Amino acid sequence: MSQLHTALGVVGIGLTLRNAFQQAGGWYSRPLGSLITAQPSTSFAAACALSQTRSLARPANTVGFDPWSFFDYRKFIYPDVYDPNEALLCNRYKTHGSVVEQYVPPKPFSHWNPLLDPELDRRTKYFNFRLYTSFVCYRSLWGFSKSDLQTRILTAYKSVNMALASGDMRYAEPYVTESMLLRLTGEVSRRGRAARVEWRIVSEPQPQDIQLVSGAVVQNPLKQGRLHFVQWTARVPSRQVVAVYDARGNLIAGDPNKELDVVDYWVFERPIIKALMVPRPGPQGADWRLLDRLQT
CATH class of the missing domain: 3.10.450.240 (Nuclear Transport Factor 2; Chain: A,)
Structure with a gap:
């Protein structure tokens, strides 16, 4: 019985790994490029349609949890392009418009202490x-x-x-x-x-x-x-x-x-x-x- 249980366990582990690798094919379908070399789109419409594009790019046989739907490195590195809220702020405000701290050049010390x-x-x-x-x-x-x-x-x-x-x-x-x-x-x-x-x-x-x-x-x-x-x-x-x-x-x-x-x-x-x-x-x-x- 122990040998039979061992064989069934090996078969079960193999099936589990096969299913995991099949799902991993969808998980690893991240956008092309690396964290440094990725070229972001300058189109605001592309940033707004990012989630739809990624969902269409997923393989048809992909099932289960997709971690890249919650973490997109493009939005993390280029939020001004791929995050609609940040893109709206960056397009609206190019400068603060006024000096925050008016600098006064140093003067000699006047107190004895x-x-x-x-x-x-x-x-x-x-x-x-x-x-x-x-x-x-x-x-x-x-x-x-x-x-x-x-x-x-x-x-x-x-x-x-x-x-x-x-x-x-x-x-x-x-x-x-x-x-x-x-x-x-x-x-x-x-x-x-x-x-x-x-x-x-x-x-x-x-x-x-x-x-x-x-x-x-x-x-x-x-x-x-x-x-x-x-x-x-x-x-x-x-x-x-x-x-x-x-x-x-x-x-x-x-x-x-x-x-x-x-x-x-x-x-x-x-x-x-x-x-x-x-x-x-x-x-x-x-x-x-x-x-x-x-x-x-």
């Missing part, structure tokens, strides 16, 4: 802001690098100043938000077409010379979903020459022979899909753009 000086509290606050913002960027942005951000800021700094000097906003358009582009266009219009601006950088800063002095993370205006906005305040030092001429060629501002040490504080912003552990590349088409130029 630095622990009692308000300046210490302000510097500590900005340090905590930078620490938290860096943590969110590394945790939520796929491939985030401080050096890449500094390089992007330097390129934007030169392009925006070139656009203001020449009056051609095509130089600045890839590096600024829509609201900032309108403000820059207004500055050029108020200056007048007849005026001519001569601008050049005598001593160009290196990317490592750009300091990220303050940061902030804020949720979208609806306070829903995982769409957030990261803002970095950058300190950009440089040596420039600026001269403004009227229609007759008379110098009305600046000096073409005088070099100026200039320190600008610019705020850059980028939308992100805030994550708990795994960073994400989205939202689609997002990049660091100039949000505001602080007057300090």
Whole structure:
């Protein structure tokens, strides 16, 4: 009897494994591509019809529980494309629109005891802001690098100043938000077409010379979903020459022979899909753009 029971047990295990492998054929029919190389669709309609497409793609003989109906790695990595709610938020809100934290440059300590000086509290606050913002960027942005951000800021700094000097906003358009582009266009219009601006950088800063002095993370205006906005305040030092001429060629501002040490504080912003552990590349088409130029 023991041998018979053993044989029946082996047969039963074999039948169970066969049924499991048949069902596994449907379970493993995940979308093509890997977590890194998958190319998401940019169509919002495709995101809304994702569940119907996956159900039609399942084999006809697949029965039982389908775990991929509850976990779709495309929705996990690209929620701004494959999650209808996140896609709606990302399409509606491209920028937060205002600076969350107005940075104030540090001042010398005025109290004999630095622990009692308000300046210490302000510097500590900005340090905590930078620490938290860096943590969110590394945790939520796929491939985030401080050096890449500094390089992007330097390129934007030169392009925006070139656009203001020449009056051609095509130089600045890839590096600024829509609201900032309108403000820059207004500055050029108020200056007048007849005026001519001569601008050049005598001593160009290196990317490592750009300091990220303050940061902030804020949720979208609806306070829903995982769409957030990261803002970095950058300190950009440089040596420039600026001269403004009227229609007759008379110098009305600046000096073409005088070099100026200039320190600008610019705020850059980028939308992100805030994550708990795994960073994400989205939202689609997002990049660091100039949000505001602080007057300090």
